[in-house]
Each structure stands twice: as C-alpha cells, then as structure tokens.
Amino acid sequence: MQKKVATIGLVGFLAVDVALVALALRPSHPDGAGAPAATPVASFTTPGASGATGSTKTPAATPSSGTTATSDAPTGPKPAPVTEIVGALDATTAxxxxxxxxxxxxxxxxxxxxxxxxxxxxxxxARSVSRVQPLAADRVFAIGAGSSCDLKQYAxxxxxxxxxxxxxxxxxxARQLDKATDVLTPQDTRAQPCGASTDVIDLSRTSADEAQALCADGSxxxxxxxxxxxxDDGSVKxxxxxxxxxxxxxxxxxVARVGGxxxxxxxxxxxxxxxxxxxxCVGTKVPSGAGQVGVSIVNAAGWIVAGDAVYSGNADLTKWKQR
Incomplete structure (x- = not known):
C-alpha cells in the first residue's frame, strides 16, 4: 500500500455523466461519473450506477429468495441513520x-x-465520514467532516x-452529519427528502441527477x-x-430489514x-446497536455489513457468504 501519491487535484467536481474509464482518468470528479455497465453503485451514496449484467431471476431451489415478503412487523433494531457503511467497487474490492x-x-x-x-x-x-466510494482498485474518495461538521471531499x-x-x-x-434530516445533493446542500422532522436512514445515488433516500418511517x-x-417511491417498514x-x-x-x-x-x-x-435471507444474527447495518449493491455483487460481520453476495443477490 506504499505507493507514490498522485498529485491530480480535485477540480470541477460536478461534471456531466461520463464513463467510468473517463472518471478513472479524472479522480477529482467522483460524482460526475456516468453509468457504464461496469460502474459501481453503493448502498450509502455512490457514483455511477450501472446496469446489472447478472441475471435477476431467482433460483427456485433457494427458499429464502424471490418470495413475497411476509407482512409481519419488523422485529429488529429501530431504524436509525446508518453508522456502519460499506462501499463496493466489485466482488473483490470494498x-x-x-x-x-x-x-x-x-x-x-x-x-x-x-x-x-x-x-x-x-x-x-476526517474525524467523521459520511460516505466512502472506491473508483478503481487503488483509488477512492470519501466525504467527511471535522469538528465544525462542514463536509469536505477527500481523495x-x-x-x-x-x-x-x-x-x-x-x-x-452525502448525508449531513450534524442534522439527520438533511442531505447534501448537487442542487441543495440541505435537502430534506423525508421532511423536516423525519430522519434520513440511508442515501444512495445512481447518477448526478438520481438518488433515493430511506426514511425512518420506512418511506x-x-x-x-x-x-x-x-x-414517493415505495415503503418498507x-x-x-x-x-x-x-x-x-x-x-x-x-432495502435491508429484519423481520418475517x-x-x-x-x-x-x-x-x-x-x-x-x-x-x-443473509446471515443469522442481527446487531442490536442502532445504525449498524449497511448495504452496497454493485454490478457484479452485493455487500452487507452487520456490526462486525460482513457478507458478500453474487450478482443476482440470491447467494451470500460471510467474509
């Protein structure tokens, strides 16, 4: 891991969507990446969503997959802003x-x-980190803050x-770290996707324009x-x-939940x-602490962190192993 530091500066962060290959040549533009087939999409906010190449069909032999979720009330920890983040590049690097x-x-x-x-x-x-996203095997950017809670980007x-x-x-x-209802977006530094009184549990982007937020009420x-x-784009209690x-x-x-x-x-x-x-159905244990479950869904794999446990899944997300 002892390599010379590249000196390419962080400039022009809001570029139009381009291929990940172009992004790899311009590490200063992590959120200007486009959506080529190989670009990762993470569970906490990621650059460049991609079309999945793996089949989304569910094998009939997997009883925990491809079934209608039960309507049982969730039995896990109360939803809280995610504190354990996972950001994946592919099935190898995360x-x-x-x-x-x-x-x-x-x-x-x-x-x-x-x-x-x-x-x-x-x-x-930084003292606190709101987002981490790999761009290539050895390249990554993060958004975090110091004691003032003013978000900055690092590469x-x-x-x-x-x-x-x-x-x-x-x-x-990125989610703002000083106010759980607020998120930073390209067009609004203090957007409130869940409203002024409902916390944002998680945030995931697929392009410079498109993103989703998971709210504490399940929206x-x-x-x-x-x-x-x-x-509104659905709901999961x-x-x-x-x-x-x-x-x-x-x-x-x-969405990762506990229940059923x-x-x-x-x-x-x-x-x-x-x-x-x-x-x-991933793993057999759920952390009791609030915010300790994170998800990253990329083109070739899925990653879930649950407290100290980490799981990776195949391209269609039906088979998972603890790592």
Missing part, C-alpha cells in the same frame, strides 16, 4: 467505514482487495495510504433532478439500509405499489 461524529470523532476505514478474506485498516481522512490514489487535502464538496451526495423517496424535489442499481435500464431498489421468517438480514426488493419481494 471499503467499510464507521461514521464517527463531528464532535467526538471516531471514524474508521477498512479495505479489502481479496473479496473480504482480509481487511486492512487505513487512516480515515486517495494509493488505497488509502495517503489522502489529498480536503476541499469543498461540489456536486456531491423510500426518489429524486431525478439532483435533489431539488423528491417523490423497519428498513435499516438502502442500496440500488440500474437493472434493465430501470432503477431497482433494495428470516433470522438475519432480510434483503427485499422494493417497488412502489407492489408487495415487497424477499430476495435473500
């Missing part, structure tokens, strides 16, 4: 982060380059060994204009974390006006 807080600090970062077999701890670029070109100095966020997506809200306006990606040219929404017949994390597909579809 980052985990603990958000920490602006006043007390405590943010942590870990990265895997071998599919979760081993994790390396790296120094976080590393050596797998987190060193970080460029933080700069003002322009064109980015899923969507914006298609960079955060200027938000509309007890939702703990949100992930999405583009499948067959359509925004597809996944699943003893662990019930990953459901959410479609407005339709019953929840249980895609997979």
């Amino acid at each position: 980052w985990r982060a603990t958000t920490g807080s602006c006043d007390k600090g405590g943010s942590t970062l870990l990265v895997t380059s071998d599919g979760g077999k081993t994790w390396d701890k790296v120094k976080a670029p 590393s070109n050596d797998l987190g060994a060193t970080w460029q100095a933080g700069t003002s966020v322009s064109g980015g997506w 899923v809200m969507v914006t298609e204009d960079g955060g200027q306006s938000w509309a 007890g939702g703990l974390a949100l992930g999405n990606r583009i499948e067959s040219n359509r925004l597809t929404t996944y 017949d699943c003893p662990g994390i019930d990953l459901v597909r959410v479609v407005k006006g339709k019953s929840l579809e249980s895609v997979a």
Whole structure:
C-alpha cells in the first residue's frame, strides 16, 4: 500500500455523466461519473450506477429468495441513520467505514482487495465520514467532516495510504452529519427528502441527477433532478439500509430489514405499489446497536455489513457468504 501519491487535484467536481474509464482518468470528479455497465453503485451514496449484467431471476431451489415478503412487523433494531457503511467497487474490492461524529470523532476505514478474506485498516481522512466510494482498485474518495461538521471531499490514489487535502464538496451526495434530516445533493446542500422532522436512514445515488433516500418511517423517496424535489417511491417498514442499481435500464431498489421468517438480514426488493419481494435471507444474527447495518449493491455483487460481520453476495443477490 506504499505507493507514490498522485498529485491530480480535485477540480470541477460536478461534471456531466461520463464513463467510468473517463472518471478513472479524472479522480477529482467522483460524482460526475456516468453509468457504464461496469460502474459501481453503493448502498450509502455512490457514483455511477450501472446496469446489472447478472441475471435477476431467482433460483427456485433457494427458499429464502424471490418470495413475497411476509407482512409481519419488523422485529429488529429501530431504524436509525446508518453508522456502519460499506462501499463496493466489485466482488473483490470494498471499503467499510464507521461514521464517527463531528464532535467526538471516531471514524474508521477498512479495505479489502481479496473479496473480504482480509481487511486492512487505513487512516480515515476526517474525524467523521459520511460516505466512502472506491473508483478503481487503488483509488477512492470519501466525504467527511471535522469538528465544525462542514463536509469536505477527500481523495486517495494509493488505497488509502495517503489522502489529498480536503476541499469543498461540489456536486456531491452525502448525508449531513450534524442534522439527520438533511442531505447534501448537487442542487441543495440541505435537502430534506423525508421532511423536516423525519430522519434520513440511508442515501444512495445512481447518477448526478438520481438518488433515493430511506426514511425512518420506512418511506423510500426518489429524486431525478439532483435533489431539488423528491417523490414517493415505495415503503418498507423497519428498513435499516438502502442500496440500488440500474437493472434493465430501470432503477431497482433494495432495502435491508429484519423481520418475517428470516433470522438475519432480510434483503427485499422494493417497488412502489407492489408487495415487497424477499430476495435473500443473509446471515443469522442481527446487531442490536442502532445504525449498524449497511448495504452496497454493485454490478457484479452485493455487500452487507452487520456490526462486525460482513457478507458478500453474487450478482443476482440470491447467494451470500460471510467474509
């Protein structure tokens, strides 16, 4: 991990959507990335959603997958803003982060380059971290804050060994760390997708214009204009974390919850006006602490962090293994 630090500055952060290849040549534009087939889409906010190449059909032999979710009330921890983040590049490279807080600090970062077999701890670029997103095997950006809670963007070109100095966020997506109802968007630094009195549990973007927010009351809200306006996009009671990606040219929404017949994390597909579809039952234990479940859904895989446990899933999200 001891590589020379690239000196490319962070400029022109709000570029139009372009391919990930172009983005890889311009590390200063993480949220200006477009949506090519290989671009990752993470569960906490990510650049460049992509169309899934894996089949979304559910194998009949998997009893926990592709079934209509039960209407049982959620039995897990009360939904709270996510504090354990996972941001994936693909089935091999992923980052985990603990958000920490602006006043007390405590943010942590870990990265895997071998599919979760081993994790390396790296120094976080700020006291608190609201978002972490890999752009390539050794390139990553994060959005975080110091004691003032003023969000800044940071970039590393050596797998987190060193970080460029933080700069003002322009064109980015992230949850604000000082007020749980607020999110930073390209068009509004203090958007409130869930309303003025309802916390945002999680936020996931698919392009410079499109993103979704999971609300404490279970609502899923969507914006298609960079955060200027938000509309109802479904609901899942007890939702703990949100992930999405583009499948067959359509925004597809996944929410992690606890309840029904699943003893662990019930990953459901959410479609407005339709019953929840249980895609997979992941693991057998659920952390008791608030905000300790995170989701990242990318083109070739899915990742779920549940407290200290980490799980990765195949492209159609029906088969999962603990890492």
